[in-house]
Amino acid sequence: MAYEVNLGNRSAKVEVLNRAGNKVLLDIDGHKYDIDIAMVERGVYSILYKGHSYNVELIEGESSKKYIVNTFAKTFNLEIIDAESKYISSRNKGMELEEENLLASPMPGKVVRIPVKAGDKVTAGQTLIVVEAMKMQSEFKASHDKTVLEILVKEGDTVNAHQLMIKLE
Amino acid sequence: MAYEVNLGNRSAKVEVLNRAGNKVLLDIDGHKYDIDIAMVERGVYSILYKGHSYNVELIEGESSKKYIVNTFAKTFNLEIIDAESKYISSRNKGMELEEENLLASPMPGKVVRIPVKAGDKVTAGQTLIVVEAMKMQSEFKASHDKTVLEILVKEGDTVNAHQLMIKLE
Amino acid sequence: MIKKVLVANRGEIAVRVMRSCREMGIRSVAVFSDADRNSMHVRYADEAYNIGPAPSRESYLNIEAIIRAAKISAADAIHPGYGFLSENAAFAARCQEEGIIFVGPDPYAITTMGDKIIARQTMIAAGVPVVPGTTEKINDEETALEIVKGIGLPIMIKATAGGGGKGMRLVKHIDELGSSFRRAKSEAMNAFGNDSVYIEKYIQSPHHIEFQILADNYGNAIHLFERECSIQRRHQKVIEETPSPLMNPELRREMGEVAVKAAKAVNYKGAGTIEFIVSDDLEYYFLEMNTRLQVEHPVTERVVGVDLVKEQINIANGNPLPFSQEDLQQHGHSIQCRIYAEDPDNNFMPNPGVISHITEPHGLGLRCDGYVYEGYEIPIYYDPMITKLISWGETRTEAIARMKRALYEYKITGVKTNIKFLEKIMDTKDFTEGQYNTHFIEKNGEFLHSSRLCGTECEDMAIMAAFVDFLTKMERIQPPRYTDELGSNWKDFGRKRNVLRL
C-alpha cells in the first residue's frame, strides 16, 4: 500500500515493495531504492545504499505519524498521511484560517508581561505578551488589527512549548 | 510491608516508612534513612543523604527482582525476596545439589572443542569443553569424577551467557 | 590548605571546577535550585545542598543561602565560577567575614573594575591606554557636545554600570547626539537603576582581544597570552581562539605587559582577564577587566598547558605562582565553539527542553566541556549554553578542520542547537582566512543562514527512515500479522531494547 509522506513542502508517494530483515526495497515517487536499514540506537537509523553510509535521526512529534528528521545537511518536519490523517485534515480545512487567531509559545518559558487585556482592540505590531526563557525575553506581537478575545495565562505563569496563550478575533 | 533484600552475602530487612515525591524515608535493618532519591537516567539513581551525593547504577537481572548494582566502590548481585521468591526458593532447595552437574557458559562465545562424548567417564580436572570468546579460549573442566550424561551443544555452536552445555551425573 | 570547595554555580562550569578539585584530592560541594535536582553538578559533587527556588535571584544569587550551605558542609573555600555571584564584591566580602576563602580577587579589585569609569581612571593612572573619551560621568548634553568636538565622531555613549549591550548608543552624526544621549540615560536607568553615562570614541571594525592573567599574593603577575573573541552575536561571544590571527609577536609582548600592568594596578590576585579593543591598524585600548574565570578559558589551557582552575586554587591556598613569564609558551592553535540550545533560524531564540539523544565527539585534539545527558531537561531559567567544544591543532588550519569534524560528529536531538550554524562559520572564507572583526556574523549573515543542500537522495533517506520506523511501530501494535515479514533483525532489536528498558 502506498502512503503519502510530507517532508517540509514536498509530498512524496512511498511504498514498501519487499523486505527481508534489514534489506528493504522501497519506491519513492517512482524511484526504487534497495537499502539496508538498521536502527542502531533509539531513533537513530543507519542506511546503506549503493555502498553509501547514511545516518538519519528521528524524533517522534505530537503523534506517531509526525517526526522531526535530522539528516547531516538539514532538519525536516515530516508527516505520514494515512486514511485517518486525511479525514482529520479534510475536517479541519474550514478551520485553518482561525490559526492566526491563536497565539502559542514556540518554546517553554515564563510569562513576564501581558500589556493587553481581554476585550482590547490591538493594532498590527502591538505587543501582546512577553515570554522569558534562558535570560532572553521574546515579545509576541499582533500580526493584524484584532480584538483580544481571551487570555489563558497570567504573568508569572510557566508555559510549555506550543501552549495556547491568547485568543484573538 | 518489610521485604528481605539479599546483597551479596548480606540479607537485609527493608521497609519504606514514608514517601512524598523524591523524599523517601526507609528503614534498613533498624537504621532509618531520610533520603532524596531521583532516577536521573535510565537505571541511574542519584541519592542525597545528609548532604552527601551518591550515584547508584542498576541493571535488571533475569527477573524483575534481581539486579546487578554498581556503587562507586563495588558491584553487587542483589535480590528482592517476596512471597513468590520464597516459594520458588523452598521448592528448589532439594534440587540445589544438582547444579554442579550442569555445565553452563558464563559468557557468550563459540564452542571450539568438545573432547568428550555422552557416556564417557571423566576424572576431576579433565577438560569437558572449550569455548572461545574474543580471541581467548576458556577450558571448562570436571570438578569431580563424573559421567557425561548429555551434551547439548556441538563444536562450532554459538552459545549465550548462562546457556546449558553439558549434563553430568 | 583547602580541603573542601563549595562551587556556587551550576552547568558546565560547576562540573569543570569540580573535575579539577577531584584531581587535587579536594572534596566538592554542589548547591542547587529546585530546577536543578537532576543536574549533572549535583551528581558529580561529593555533597549537594538545595539553596532555593528556580529563579536565580532566589537561589544562585542568594548570598545567605550559599553561605549557609558552606557552613553546613564546612567548606574551606567557595569557587564562584563565572556569572551569578562571581563579580559581586559584597559576596566576596561576606566570604571574608565568615572566614571562608573566596577563590578570586579581593572586594577592592572587584569594585574598582566593576565600575567602568573608575576602571578607566585607574587604568589611565597606571599608564594603560584606554579608548579616548571621558573619565567622568556626563550629566548634560553640552558637555557631551564639547567632548565629541575633542575626540571626533563616531562615538559610543555607554552606561557606567553597563553590560550586555544595554544603555549603549552609537552616534555617527552630530545631530543624533542629543536624542541618543537622552535615550542612553533612560535605558541605563531602566536596566541598572543608575543613569550615569560616559562617552568613548567608537572604534571602526573593532577586534575583541583579551589577555589571560594570573597573579599571586606576593606581587607576582604573569599573562598567558591572548584570546581572540571577535565572533559575537547579540554582544555575546560564540567562537574564541588563540593565538589571534591578528596578533604578531611584538604586539603580543607589548599587550601582555600592559595586561600585567593593569592587573597590578588593582593589586589583583587570582585569574583574571583584561579585555582590549583592537583596531585594524593594531591600535589597542583597555576595554574592561573580568575579575573571574572566563567561559573561553579552555583555549588558553590547551595551548599554554596550564590548568587555570588548579592555579586559582593554588593562589587561594597562598602558594606562589609555580612559573615565571619566561616558562610559558604557546603550542599550536586552539578554537572554542559554544553550543547553545537555541534556534539560529529564528533570531537565536532559546530552545530549552528534554535532550532525547546525544552523541559527543571524541578523539585526538578535542575537549568537550558540557553538562547535559540523555533524558535531561534543560531548565528555562538559566543560560542556553549547554557545551563548549574545544579543538586543538598543530596549526590554525588543522584546528579548524578538527572543529569541523567534531561538529559533524556532535548530534543532539530534542532541542534545537546552533551546531549547524557553527559548521557554517567554519566554512566561511573570512573565518578560514582569519580576516574578521566583531561585525563578522552581520557581514556574513546571508551565507551563514543559507541552508545546506539536501538533494533528492538525501531527502529520500529521511523519508525512508521515518517510513520504516512508522511501519515498525504499526507492526508492534499488530504483531501476529507482520512478525514474519519483519525478519529476525527487528525481533532481535526488540529483544535487545527490552534488556535496556527498566
Added chain:
Amino acid sequence: MIKKVLVANRGEIAVRVMRSCREMGIRSVAVFSDADRNSMHVRYADEAYNIGPAPSRESYLNIEAIIRAAKISAADAIHPGYGFLSENAAFAARCQEEGIIFVGPDPYAITTMGDKIIARQTMIAAGVPVVPGTTEKINDEETALEIVKGIGLPIMIKATAGGGGKGMRLVKHIDELGSSFRRAKSEAMNAFGNDSVYIEKYIQSPHHIEFQILADNYGNAIHLFERECSIQRRHQKVIEETPSPLMNPELRREMGEVAVKAAKAVNYKGAGTIEFIVSDDLEYYFLEMNTRLQVEHPVTERVVGVDLVKEQINIANGNPLPFSQEDLQQHGHSIQCRIYAEDPDNNFMPNPGVISHITEPHGLGLRCDGYVYEGYEIPIYYDPMITKLISWGETRTEAIARMKRALYEYKITGVKTNIKFLEKIMDTKDFTEGQYNTHFIEKNGEFLHSSRLCGTECEDMAIMAAFVDFLTKMERIQPPRYTDELGSNWKDFGRKRNVLRL
C-alpha cells in the same frame, strides 16, 4: 593525491583512522563482517561494504574480499590499522599489484621484521644491540647446551614465528633445558605450524620500552621519543605512558638514534615502532619492530603534538616529512589505559554483551578513543578492547591524578570491564613512584585484586536504589492503587521517558 581511503579494520582504530581522514578532506570506506553491521565504523564512514561472515579469517583477514571492496568503491589507498592484515606482507604486495596504495611499509620491511631470526640478523648487521643469543634456528639440544654455556642462564627459548607468548619457555636451571627445548618446539609447531626456535638471554626484571619512528620515501627518518609499556597482563599491554619514568635524556637520545638506525636498516617507510627490552641497569636490546601503527600511539600524539595517522597518509602520498628531529619535543606527560570488556576477578575472562548504559569522561587533558555506544552489542568474535582512555598532565603526577578522575567518571554497565582494576593500578605505590617493570601486575596481585571498601552506608545506598526501583516498577503495573503515593516526580519521569521512547 589520496582522495579515498578504505580502512581494512573495525572497532576504535577504524573510527580513529576515519577521523583523521575526515579532517584531511579524504573520504573513508568501511568494510564490515556480518557481526558488524551496527558497528560504529560502518556508521562513521562515507561508504561501507560487507566482506563476509563474522569469523575474522572469513572477513577481516579475507584479502580478496577487501581488495574487491576497494575496487568497487574506487579507493586510492588502504589503511590496515593494527592487527588483522596490518603486518601481512602478502596483503601489502597484493595492494601494490592492484595499484592501490598500502598505507604502511613495503612487503620487504614487513617480511624482514616479521621473522624474528632474520630481524635479529639484520639488526646485528646494522649495529643495533640485540639480546645475547642465537642468530640461527637451533635444531638439536647439544647446540642449545653449547649456546647456554656461552651466554649463561637464565635463558628464553622462543619460536621464530612467535607471538602472544606461545612457544616461549624460560629456563633457569641447566637440567630443565632438554625438556623445555622439546616442549617449546612442539608448542611452536602446534601454534604456528613451524617448529623453529632460537635462544635468547633472559633479562631479569625487564622493562618494555619502545620508540615511535616515522620515515618518508626520501631517506628521512626520525623518532618521536619513547613509550613505556611494561604494565602487562598475559603478555598484553594494559597501560602505556610517555615519557618513561626509567628514561634519562642521554639514554633517550641514544636509544632514539638506534631506533632510527634500525628503521633505516630495512629501508622503512611510514610509521613504525622499535621495541626494546631494557634492564634495571639501563642496558637495552632490540626486541622486535612493529611495522604498523600501535594501539598506544595516542600518548605520543599528545606529548609530541603530531597526528600520526595524518603523517602516515602524508608519507603514503609521497610527501617528505614536514619536520626534522630537532623540531620535535616532549611536552608534559601522557598515560593510556586500555578499557577491556573482561572480568579482572575471574582471570580477565572476556565479557562480551550489550552495553546498557555508558557515561564517558570529558574535560581538560582527556581523550577517549572508543567505538561502543548505548545498545551496542559487543560481538564475541573480536578483541575485547572497547576504549582507550588517554590522559595528559603537565607532570606525571597530574597525568595520574587526571586518569584517576577520568576512571571515576567512566561508567559502563551491561558488560564487565577492567575500569576498577585500572583505578587500583593508579593507586599502587610502585606505579605512582614509577618503579615498575613487566612483573608489576604479578608482583602487586594481592593489592590489585583486593576489593574496594563499600561500608554499611554504601551498601545501604545500593539496597535503597534497587528497592525504590523495584517498588516503582510494581506501581507501574498497578497504577490506580499507588499513583497518589508516588508524588508528581515519578509521574513526570514517566512522562519524560515516554517522550524519549519511540
